[in-house]
Amino acid sequence: MKRLFPILSIVTVALLAYALYLALVVAPTDGLQGDVYRIIYYHVPSAWTAFLLFFINFVASIRYLVRSSAGGEKAAKCVAIGIGIVGFIAPFLPPVRAKIPAGMEPSAVATTIVLIPVFYFVVGKLFPGERLDVLALTCAEVGVVFCTIVLVTGPLWARPVWGIWWAPGDIRLTSTLVMWLIYVSYLVLRRFSSSAQTQMLAAALAVFGALDVPLVYLSIWFYRTQHPSPVIGGGGSMDPRMLHVLLFSWLAFGLFGFLVCWSRFRLELLKREVEQAHAMESLVGAEAASKTSLPLSRSAG
Amino acid sequence: MSAVKFLFAAYIATWVIHLFYIGTVVRRFSRLRQQLRELSKGK
Numbered sequence: 001m002k003r004l005f006p007i008l009s010i011v012t013v014a015l016l017a018y019a020l021y022l023a024l025v026v027a028p029t030d031g032l033q034g035d036v037y038r039i040i041y042y043h044v045p046s047a048w049t050a051f052l053l054f055f056i057n058f059v060a061s062i063r064y065l066v067r068s069s070a071g072g073e074k075a076a077k078c079v080a081i082g083i084g085i086v087g088f089i090a091p092f093l094p095p096v097r098a099k100i101p102a103g104m105e106p107s108a109v110a111t112t113i114v115l116i117p118v119f120y121f122v123v124g125k126l127f128p129g130e131r132l133d134v135l136a137l138t139c140a141e142v143g144v145v146f147c148t149i150v151l152v153t154g155p156l157w158a159r160p161v162w163g164i165w166w167a168p169g170d171i172r173l174t175s176t177l178v179m180w181l182i183y184v185s186y187l188v189l190r191r192f193s194s195s196a197q198t199q200m201l202a203a204a205l206a207v208f209g210a211l212d213v214p215l216v217y218l219s220i221w222f223y224r225t226q227h228p229s230p231v232i233g234g235g236g237s238m239d240p241r242m243l244h245v246l247l248f249s250w251l252a253f254g255l256f257g258f259l260v261c262w263s264r265f266r267l268e269l270l271k272r273e274v275e276q277a278h279a280m281e282s283l284v285g286a287e288a289a290s291k292t293s294l295p296l297s298r299s300a301g
Numbered sequence: 302m303s304a305v306k307f308l309f310a311a312y313i314a315t316w317v318i319h320l321f322y323i324g325t326v327v328r329r330f331s332r333l334r335q336q337l338r339e340l341s342k343g344k
Contacts, residue, residue, distance in 0.1 A: 039307070278340070
Protein backbone atom coordinates (compact mmCIF):
# COMPACT_ATOMS: atom_id res chain seq x y z
CA MET A 1 0.00 0.00 0.00
CA LYS A 2 2.87 2.34 0.83
CA ARG A 3 4.47 1.68 -2.55
CA LEU A 4 1.21 2.10 -4.45
CA PHE A 5 1.04 5.87 -3.96
CA PRO A 6 4.47 6.69 -5.45
CA ILE A 7 3.90 4.22 -8.30
CA LEU A 8 0.51 5.77 -9.11
CA SER A 9 2.04 9.24 -8.85
CA ILE A 10 4.66 8.38 -11.47
CA VAL A 11 2.00 6.83 -13.72
CA THR A 12 -0.21 9.92 -13.31
CA VAL A 13 2.60 12.35 -14.15
CA ALA A 14 3.39 10.30 -17.26
CA LEU A 15 -0.30 10.22 -18.28
CA LEU A 16 -0.71 13.96 -17.73
CA ALA A 17 2.42 14.70 -19.75
CA TYR A 18 1.21 12.45 -22.57
CA ALA A 19 -2.27 14.01 -22.40
CA LEU A 20 -0.65 17.44 -22.77
CA TYR A 21 1.30 16.22 -25.80
CA LEU A 22 -1.89 14.77 -27.33
CA ALA A 23 -3.85 17.95 -26.62
CA LEU A 24 -1.26 20.35 -28.06
CA VAL A 25 0.33 18.32 -30.85
CA VAL A 26 -1.68 15.25 -31.88
CA ALA A 27 -5.30 16.52 -31.72
CA PRO A 28 -6.33 18.19 -35.00
CA THR A 29 -7.00 21.91 -35.11
CA ASP A 30 -10.66 22.94 -35.11
CA GLY A 31 -11.75 24.46 -38.42
CA LEU A 32 -13.92 27.09 -36.77
CA GLN A 33 -12.18 28.03 -33.53
CA GLY A 34 -8.56 27.30 -34.42
CA ASP A 35 -6.16 26.21 -31.67
CA VAL A 36 -8.00 27.88 -28.81
CA TYR A 37 -10.55 25.05 -28.80
CA ARG A 38 -7.78 22.90 -27.19
CA ILE A 39 -8.91 24.38 -23.86
CA ILE A 40 -11.59 21.66 -24.07
CA TYR A 41 -8.94 19.08 -23.04
CA TYR A 42 -8.57 20.76 -19.63
CA HIS A 43 -12.02 22.37 -19.24
CA VAL A 44 -14.23 19.32 -19.86
CA PRO A 45 -12.21 16.67 -17.94
CA SER A 46 -12.08 19.08 -14.97
CA ALA A 47 -15.88 19.49 -15.13
CA TRP A 48 -16.47 15.72 -15.34
CA THR A 49 -14.09 15.08 -12.42
CA ALA A 50 -15.85 17.76 -10.35
CA PHE A 51 -19.27 16.19 -11.12
CA LEU A 52 -17.98 12.76 -10.08
CA LEU A 53 -16.49 14.08 -6.83
CA PHE A 54 -19.67 15.98 -5.92
CA PHE A 55 -21.65 12.83 -6.64
CA ILE A 56 -19.44 10.80 -4.26
CA ASN A 57 -19.82 13.60 -1.70
CA PHE A 58 -23.62 13.28 -2.09
CA VAL A 59 -23.60 9.50 -1.59
CA ALA A 60 -21.25 9.71 1.41
CA SER A 61 -23.38 12.48 2.95
CA ILE A 62 -26.59 10.44 2.56
CA ARG A 63 -24.93 7.42 4.16
CA TYR A 64 -23.56 9.58 6.96
CA LEU A 65 -27.01 11.07 7.65
CA VAL A 66 -28.85 7.74 7.77
CA ARG A 67 -26.23 5.72 9.63
CA SER A 68 -27.37 6.95 13.06
CA SER A 69 -30.72 5.16 12.80
CA ALA A 70 -31.19 1.54 11.82
CA GLY A 71 -34.61 2.33 10.27
CA GLY A 72 -33.19 5.19 8.23
CA GLU A 73 -30.38 3.04 6.95
CA LYS A 74 -32.79 0.31 5.92
CA ALA A 75 -35.10 2.82 4.19
CA ALA A 76 -32.17 4.42 2.34
CA LYS A 77 -31.00 0.96 1.22
CA CYS A 78 -34.49 0.20 -0.15
CA VAL A 79 -34.66 3.59 -1.92
CA ALA A 80 -31.22 3.00 -3.49
CA ILE A 81 -32.25 -0.44 -4.74
CA GLY A 82 -35.58 0.98 -5.98
CA ILE A 83 -33.79 3.77 -7.88
CA GLY A 84 -31.52 1.15 -9.43
CA ILE A 85 -34.40 -1.07 -10.58
CA VAL A 86 -36.62 1.77 -11.83
CA GLY A 87 -33.65 3.54 -13.44
CA PHE A 88 -32.63 0.38 -15.23
CA ILE A 89 -36.09 -0.25 -16.72
CA ALA A 90 -37.74 3.17 -17.11
CA PRO A 91 -35.50 4.71 -19.83
CA PHE A 92 -36.50 1.89 -22.19
CA LEU A 93 -40.28 2.41 -21.73
CA PRO A 94 -41.77 4.33 -24.71
CA PRO A 95 -43.36 7.24 -22.70
CA VAL A 96 -40.11 7.87 -20.81
CA ARG A 97 -37.99 7.28 -23.90
CA ALA A 98 -39.95 10.00 -25.71
CA LYS A 99 -38.96 12.51 -23.03
CA ILE A 100 -35.23 11.76 -23.26
CA PRO A 101 -33.49 14.49 -25.33
CA ALA A 102 -32.47 13.55 -28.84
CA GLY A 103 -29.06 11.95 -28.96
CA MET A 104 -29.11 10.82 -25.33
CA GLU A 105 -29.18 7.03 -25.40
CA PRO A 106 -31.62 5.26 -23.02
CA SER A 107 -28.85 2.77 -22.20
CA ALA A 108 -26.59 5.65 -21.12
CA VAL A 109 -29.36 7.07 -18.89
CA ALA A 110 -29.99 3.61 -17.37
CA THR A 111 -26.27 3.06 -16.72
CA THR A 112 -25.94 6.46 -15.04
CA ILE A 113 -28.93 5.80 -12.77
CA VAL A 114 -27.74 2.29 -11.88
CA LEU A 115 -24.46 3.85 -10.73
CA ILE A 116 -26.34 5.52 -7.85
CA PRO A 117 -27.05 2.27 -5.90
CA VAL A 118 -23.68 0.84 -6.96
CA PHE A 119 -21.86 3.84 -5.47
CA TYR A 120 -24.15 3.76 -2.45
CA PHE A 121 -23.14 0.21 -1.51
CA VAL A 122 -19.48 0.48 -2.53
CA VAL A 123 -18.97 3.71 -0.54
CA GLY A 124 -20.71 2.17 2.50
CA LYS A 125 -18.53 -0.94 2.30
CA LEU A 126 -15.20 0.86 1.82
CA PHE A 127 -15.77 3.79 4.20
CA PRO A 128 -17.42 2.69 7.43
CA GLY A 129 -18.43 5.03 10.28
CA GLU A 130 -16.68 8.39 10.57
CA ARG A 131 -14.69 7.71 7.40
CA LEU A 132 -17.84 8.54 5.45
CA ASP A 133 -17.62 12.10 6.75
CA VAL A 134 -13.92 12.26 5.89
CA LEU A 135 -14.70 11.03 2.36
CA ALA A 136 -17.48 13.61 1.93
CA LEU A 137 -15.20 16.45 3.04
CA THR A 138 -12.34 15.25 0.84
CA CYS A 139 -14.50 14.98 -2.29
CA ALA A 140 -16.11 18.39 -1.70
CA GLU A 141 -12.74 20.12 -1.30
CA VAL A 142 -11.06 18.51 -4.31
CA GLY A 143 -14.30 18.94 -6.30
CA VAL A 144 -14.22 22.68 -5.57
CA VAL A 145 -10.64 22.84 -6.90
CA PHE A 146 -11.70 21.18 -10.17
CA CYS A 147 -14.83 23.33 -10.38
CA THR A 148 -12.68 26.46 -9.89
CA ILE A 149 -10.62 25.37 -12.89
CA VAL A 150 -13.83 25.01 -14.92
CA LEU A 151 -14.88 28.53 -13.94
CA VAL A 152 -11.47 29.97 -14.80
CA THR A 153 -10.84 28.14 -18.08
CA GLY A 154 -14.43 28.69 -19.28
CA PRO A 155 -14.20 32.51 -19.55
CA LEU A 156 -10.68 32.19 -21.00
CA TRP A 157 -12.20 30.09 -23.77
CA ALA A 158 -15.33 32.24 -24.12
CA ARG A 159 -13.48 35.54 -24.63
CA PRO A 160 -11.82 34.73 -27.99
CA VAL A 161 -14.74 32.59 -29.24
CA TRP A 162 -17.85 34.47 -28.07
CA GLY A 163 -16.24 37.88 -27.66
CA ILE A 164 -17.37 38.04 -24.01
CA TRP A 165 -15.93 36.62 -20.78
CA TRP A 166 -19.27 35.62 -19.30
CA ALA A 167 -22.86 35.34 -20.57
CA PRO A 168 -25.05 36.70 -17.77
CA GLY A 169 -28.27 34.72 -17.41
CA ASP A 170 -26.96 31.68 -19.26
CA ILE A 171 -28.31 28.70 -17.30
CA ARG A 172 -25.21 26.48 -17.71
CA LEU A 173 -22.84 29.21 -16.55
CA THR A 174 -25.07 30.45 -13.73
CA SER A 175 -25.88 26.98 -12.37
CA THR A 176 -22.16 26.09 -12.42
CA LEU A 177 -21.36 29.24 -10.45
CA VAL A 178 -24.17 28.44 -7.99
CA MET A 179 -22.84 24.88 -7.61
CA TRP A 180 -19.37 26.24 -6.85
CA LEU A 181 -20.82 28.67 -4.28
CA ILE A 182 -22.82 25.88 -2.58
CA TYR A 183 -19.74 23.70 -2.15
CA VAL A 184 -17.59 26.64 -1.06
CA SER A 185 -20.22 27.40 1.61
CA TYR A 186 -20.08 23.72 2.60
CA LEU A 187 -16.31 24.04 3.13
CA VAL A 188 -16.72 27.34 5.00
CA LEU A 189 -19.26 25.66 7.30
CA ARG A 190 -16.86 22.77 7.93
CA ARG A 191 -13.96 25.12 8.57
CA PHE A 192 -15.52 27.69 10.89
CA SER A 193 -18.42 26.02 12.72
CA SER A 194 -17.51 24.61 16.12
CA SER A 195 -20.92 23.07 16.75
CA ALA A 196 -21.14 19.37 17.56
CA GLN A 197 -23.75 19.16 14.79
CA THR A 198 -21.46 20.56 12.09
CA GLN A 199 -20.94 17.25 10.34
CA MET A 200 -24.67 16.54 10.21
CA LEU A 201 -25.46 20.08 9.00
CA ALA A 202 -22.77 19.86 6.34
CA ALA A 203 -24.07 16.48 5.18
CA ALA A 204 -27.61 17.94 4.87
CA LEU A 205 -26.22 20.94 2.93
CA ALA A 206 -24.34 18.58 0.64
CA VAL A 207 -27.52 16.63 -0.15
CA PHE A 208 -29.33 19.85 -1.18
CA GLY A 209 -26.24 21.11 -3.01
CA ALA A 210 -26.11 17.91 -5.03
CA LEU A 211 -29.50 18.77 -6.54
CA ASP A 212 -27.72 21.44 -8.55
CA VAL A 213 -25.32 18.93 -10.16
CA PRO A 214 -27.88 17.30 -12.53
CA LEU A 215 -29.21 20.77 -13.33
CA VAL A 216 -25.74 21.87 -14.41
CA TYR A 217 -25.17 18.72 -16.42
CA LEU A 218 -28.58 18.60 -18.11
CA SER A 219 -28.98 22.35 -18.71
CA ILE A 220 -27.36 22.15 -22.14
CA TRP A 221 -29.66 19.28 -23.12
CA PHE A 222 -32.91 20.96 -22.14
CA TYR A 223 -32.29 24.70 -22.65
CA ARG A 224 -30.91 26.91 -25.37
CA THR A 225 -27.71 28.30 -23.95
CA GLN A 226 -24.76 30.38 -25.05
CA HIS A 227 -22.67 27.43 -23.86
CA PRO A 228 -22.28 24.87 -26.67
CA SER A 229 -24.60 21.86 -26.83
CA PRO A 230 -23.17 18.46 -25.84
CA VAL A 231 -20.32 17.42 -28.09
CA ILE A 232 -20.61 13.79 -27.08
CA GLY A 233 -23.87 11.94 -27.58
CA GLY A 234 -26.72 14.37 -28.22
CA GLY A 235 -26.26 15.62 -31.72
CA GLY A 236 -22.55 16.16 -31.17
CA SER A 237 -20.29 15.49 -34.09
CA MET A 238 -16.86 15.51 -32.54
CA ASP A 239 -13.98 14.22 -34.61
CA PRO A 240 -13.05 10.75 -33.26
CA ARG A 241 -9.40 11.83 -32.92
CA MET A 242 -10.50 14.76 -30.74
CA LEU A 243 -12.78 12.47 -28.73
CA HIS A 244 -9.92 10.03 -28.03
CA VAL A 245 -7.71 12.84 -26.77
CA LEU A 246 -10.57 14.17 -24.62
CA LEU A 247 -11.20 10.76 -23.05
CA PHE A 248 -7.49 10.18 -22.48
CA SER A 249 -7.22 13.59 -20.86
CA TRP A 250 -10.11 12.70 -18.56
CA LEU A 251 -8.38 9.45 -17.60
CA ALA A 252 -5.24 11.39 -16.66
CA PHE A 253 -7.14 14.05 -14.71
CA GLY A 254 -9.34 11.41 -13.08
CA LEU A 255 -6.30 9.55 -11.79
CA PHE A 256 -4.75 12.82 -10.68
CA GLY A 257 -7.96 13.71 -8.82
CA PHE A 258 -7.96 10.28 -7.18
CA LEU A 259 -4.39 10.79 -5.90
CA VAL A 260 -5.18 14.28 -4.60
CA CYS A 261 -8.26 12.86 -2.82
CA TRP A 262 -6.15 10.08 -1.34
CA SER A 263 -3.65 12.62 0.06
CA ARG A 264 -6.41 14.86 1.38
CA PHE A 265 -8.14 11.84 2.97
CA ARG A 266 -4.94 10.87 4.79
CA LEU A 267 -4.46 14.49 5.85
CA GLU A 268 -7.93 14.59 7.40
CA LEU A 269 -7.32 11.32 9.26
CA LEU A 270 -4.03 12.68 10.59
CA LYS A 271 -5.76 15.92 11.64
CA ARG A 272 -8.37 13.98 13.61
CA GLU A 273 -5.61 11.88 15.20
CA VAL A 274 -3.80 15.04 16.34
CA GLU A 275 -7.04 16.54 17.69
CA GLN A 276 -7.69 13.33 19.61
CA ALA A 277 -4.15 13.37 21.03
CA HIS A 278 -4.59 17.03 22.09
CA ALA A 279 -7.89 16.17 23.79
CA MET A 280 -6.31 13.23 25.62
CA GLU A 281 -3.40 15.39 26.74
CA SER A 282 -5.66 18.08 28.15
CA LEU A 283 -7.79 15.41 29.85
CA VAL A 284 -4.70 13.91 31.53
CA GLY A 285 -3.52 17.40 32.46
CA ALA A 286 -6.89 18.27 34.02
CA GLU A 287 -6.94 14.99 35.92
CA ALA A 288 -3.43 15.58 37.29
CA ALA A 289 -4.36 19.15 38.29
CA SER A 290 -7.46 17.99 40.14
CA LYS A 291 -5.38 15.36 42.05
CA THR A 292 -2.84 17.94 43.20
CA SER A 293 -5.44 20.53 44.13
CA LEU A 294 -7.62 18.11 46.14
CA PRO A 295 -5.49 17.98 49.36
CA LEU A 296 -5.17 21.78 49.33
CA SER A 297 -8.90 22.29 49.13
CA ARG A 298 -9.37 19.77 51.96
CA SER A 299 -6.82 21.52 54.15
CA ALA A 300 -8.41 24.86 53.32
CA GLY A 301 -11.80 23.43 54.34
CA MET B 302 -4.11 39.10 -27.09
CA SER B 303 -4.20 36.42 -29.81
CA ALA B 304 -6.40 33.36 -29.32
CA VAL B 305 -3.45 31.03 -28.62
CA LYS B 306 -2.49 33.16 -25.64
CA PHE B 307 -5.88 32.36 -24.12
CA LEU B 308 -5.12 28.66 -24.59
CA PHE B 309 -1.81 28.94 -22.77
CA ALA B 310 -3.38 31.14 -20.09
CA ALA B 311 -6.02 28.44 -19.44
CA TYR B 312 -3.42 25.65 -19.23
CA ILE B 313 -1.14 27.66 -16.96
CA ALA B 314 -4.08 28.73 -14.73
CA THR B 315 -5.11 25.07 -14.36
CA TRP B 316 -1.68 24.03 -13.12
CA VAL B 317 -1.25 27.09 -10.92
CA ILE B 318 -4.55 26.23 -9.14
CA HIS B 319 -3.65 22.54 -8.79
CA LEU B 320 -0.12 23.24 -7.55
CA PHE B 321 -1.37 25.87 -5.11
CA TYR B 322 -3.86 23.37 -3.66
CA ILE B 323 -1.25 20.58 -3.47
CA GLY B 324 1.05 23.08 -1.72
CA THR B 325 -1.58 23.80 0.94
CA VAL B 326 -2.11 20.04 1.49
CA VAL B 327 1.65 19.43 1.87
CA ARG B 328 1.98 22.41 4.26
CA ARG B 329 -0.91 21.15 6.41
CA PHE B 330 0.65 17.65 6.44
CA SER B 331 4.01 18.91 7.69
CA ARG B 332 2.36 21.11 10.35
CA LEU B 333 0.31 18.18 11.67
CA ARG B 334 3.33 15.85 11.68
CA GLN B 335 5.24 18.49 13.66
CA GLN B 336 2.37 18.72 16.16
CA LEU B 337 2.23 14.94 16.48
CA ARG B 338 6.01 14.81 17.12
CA GLU B 339 5.70 17.49 19.84
CA LEU B 340 2.83 15.59 21.45
CA SER B 341 4.78 12.32 21.53
CA LYS B 342 7.82 14.18 22.99
CA GLY B 343 5.60 15.62 25.73
CA LYS B 344 4.60 12.12 26.82
